[in-house]
Structures are given as C-alpha cells and as structure tokens.
Amino acid sequence: MEDFATHRDHLRAVAYRMLGSESEADDAVQEAWLRLARSDTNDIHNTRAWLTTVIARVCLDMLRSRTARREIVLDMPLPADSPGPEQEAILAESVGLALLVVLDTLTPAERLAFVLHDMFAVPFDEVAAILGRSTQAAKMLASRARHRVGTNQPPDSDLTRRRKVVEAFLAASRNGDFAALLNLLDPDVTARADASAAPSGTPTWLRGAKAIGRQALVFSHRAEHARIGLVDGDPAILIEPYGRLVTVLAFTITNGKIIAIDIIADPQRLEGLTDQAGDDLA
Structure with a gap:
C-alpha cells in the first residue's frame, strides 16, 4: 500500500x-x-x-x-546467524x-x-x-x-568512574559475589535483552536489583570470554568466545550506580558496534 x-x-x-x-x-x-x-x-x-x-x-x-513477560536470563544462547529485521x-x-x-x-x-x-x-x-x-x-x-x-538525573559523564563500575560488575559476576552486585545496582535498575539475546526469542525486560543480581550470577561461567571495551564511547562488557563478538552488555550509570543494562546480541546491531567495540579501554 x-x-x-x-x-x-x-x-x-x-x-x-x-x-x-x-x-x-x-x-x-x-x-x-x-x-x-x-x-x-x-x-x-x-x-x-x-x-x-x-x-x-x-x-x-x-x-x-509486559508484566507477563519471562524474566531475562543473562546466560543467553549464542545468537543465530540470520540478521534481524530492518x-x-x-x-x-x-x-x-x-x-x-x-x-x-x-x-x-x-x-x-x-x-x-x-x-x-x-x-x-x-x-x-x-x-x-x-x-x-x-x-x-x-x-x-x-x-x-x-x-531524572543524567548519566555519569566521567569515563574512568563508569569503567570502574563496569569492571566491578564483571568481577562480582565472575566471583559470584551477590552482595557486591547489589551494591552496584540501583534498586530500580532495569535490564533489557533484544530478541537475539533472550532465550524466548522475543525482547524481554527485568526490573529490580535482586532479580537482576541473581541473573547476573548465571553469567559467571561465561565471564572468561568477557572483557571491558568501548561501545558508542561508553564502557561495556563484550563477550567474545573464540574471538567472535556475540553479545554486548551496555550500561547506564548514575551516581556510581547501574540504572540500566542493555543486552545486545542481534547480529546487525553488533556489526554496527564492532569498530568501536574493538578499542579496548585497557
């Protein structure tokens, strides 16, 4: 039409x-x-x-x-090779x-x-x-x-400070330190996973520090493939098994607390992030 x-x-x-x-x-x-x-x-x-x-x-x-949606599981499967919608x-x-x-x-x-x-x-x-x-x-x-x-308070602009928060989140996930995760997460933190990142195959949401902290613990056995990188100029966690970027965890941080996590696994979106994500902050 x-x-x-x-x-x-x-x-x-x-x-x-x-x-x-x-x-x-x-x-x-x-x-x-x-x-x-x-x-x-x-x-x-x-x-x-x-x-x-x-x-x-x-x-x-x-x-x-959305209240009937399944909770996000950070231990998501590898994304399919087929691209997402335009x-x-x-x-x-x-x-x-x-x-x-x-x-x-x-x-x-x-x-x-x-x-x-x-x-x-x-x-x-x-x-x-x-x-x-x-x-x-x-x-x-x-x-x-x-x-x-x-x-609403704007996100932190200090890159070094935000990197330290993301590093601490990765370390707490690796170590299974639930208390440390709760200390990093805002009580009303939200997490969103795109369709490729969610086991259900549809975009999913999760809200609350305890719920997201528990799911982050599942991430620990995949953390050996994770590193800190830059995505759109912001510190993020990049998951790269066998040297191939499959998932990005992007963070919104205010006053030293994580207020949102964006979990990206769609191949088309990742392709657009590759060049920036390749620049490690270390």
Whole structure:
C-alpha cells in the first residue's frame, strides 16, 4: 500500500519511542499494516493520523502485557546467524538509552501521553481518545511524565568512574559475589535483552536489583570470554568466545550506580558496534 509506505518511518519512530525495542517496534508496525489492510480505506480521511492512533493502541497493549513477560536470563544462547529485521529507520530516529531508561519508569498511559504529545505533537483530545480518558486526564498524565523525565538525573559523564563500575560488575559476576552486585545496582535498575539475546526469542525486560543480581550470577561461567571495551564511547562488557563478538552488555550509570543494562546480541546491531567495540579501554 502506497499510503502505508509513505508513513512507515513515522510509525517506526512512534513505536520505538513507545516500546524502546527495535524488534517490537517492527512487530507493531506490521500489526498496523495488517489493520489497515483489513479496513475500508474509503472511511479513512487522514491516513497518517489514523495509523498513528492504531500503532499507539498496539503499543499500549504491548506495554500493558509486559508484566507477563519471562524474566531475562543473562546466560543467553549464542545468537543465530540470520540478521534481524530492518532497523535503519529506527536507528536514525533513536532517542538514546538514557531517555529510554526514564521512559521505562513511566506507566503505559503516562508514556503514551508523553510520547504522542511531547514528541509527536498529537493533540491532547486525540491522546485522550486513544486512552479512553478525558482530555484533562491526558494532560495530567503527560505533565506527570514530563516532570519525571525532567527531574531524572543524567548519566555519569566521567569515563574512568563508569569503567570502574563496569569492571566491578564483571568481577562480582565472575566471583559470584551477590552482595557486591547489589551494591552496584540501583534498586530500580532495569535490564533489557533484544530478541537475539533472550532465550524466548522475543525482547524481554527485568526490573529490580535482586532479580537482576541473581541473573547476573548465571553469567559467571561465561565471564572468561568477557572483557571491558568501548561501545558508542561508553564502557561495556563484550563477550567474545573464540574471538567472535556475540553479545554486548551496555550500561547506564548514575551516581556510581547501574540504572540500566542493555543486552545486545542481534547480529546487525553488533556489526554496527564492532569498530568501536574493538578499542579496548585497557
């Protein structure tokens, strides 16, 4: 459909900001296409607005279903050789892990209101219709989200300090030191694994220091293949069995505490990180 192709990049950008996952964003875009294909286009007067509403509702349902997701296991299998879905549009529109971490702390309704209105200028009456709430309620949701985003502390800028935290995380994982892991993790830390990194084959999330600390202990027997490297200018853990990069653990660190871990194993994403990851900090 020509109309859909015209709006695909916009829909991917909305879905990525809503979901924080490239593969899930692709799934949402595909679902929007299916719904358009099943609809009578003669009744659609503004295709972009109609599709934006559809993908927002799809993403809202996906956000609400995350509580039923399986927990992340850091002892992930090696990724498949086949590449993941196309990611160029999403990568070009990406907002960075730091903001995604903050967005993950919002409720689904707050996230939708903030993303649609503040990032894509969707009027509050349309946001309210998607949420099934009043316009005033939609404004309040966006205001709460805006406050949380605005007051969130930025990640540490000191590269040496961040490297020491990542080194300590790797050492604690190798040594099976649960107490040390808890000391490094923010109580509300989140971990996200892309589809290639998750045993279930779908992007997965985990929240909380104790839960993530327990899973990190499973990582210990793979730590012999791990080293500290640079990814996008930030310290990260690179897992390289037989000299081949298969997984990257990227960290967001604030005030010496890890507030987010991004687990990347998708071959296409790793290929884009290889050159920078090859520069060891040691």
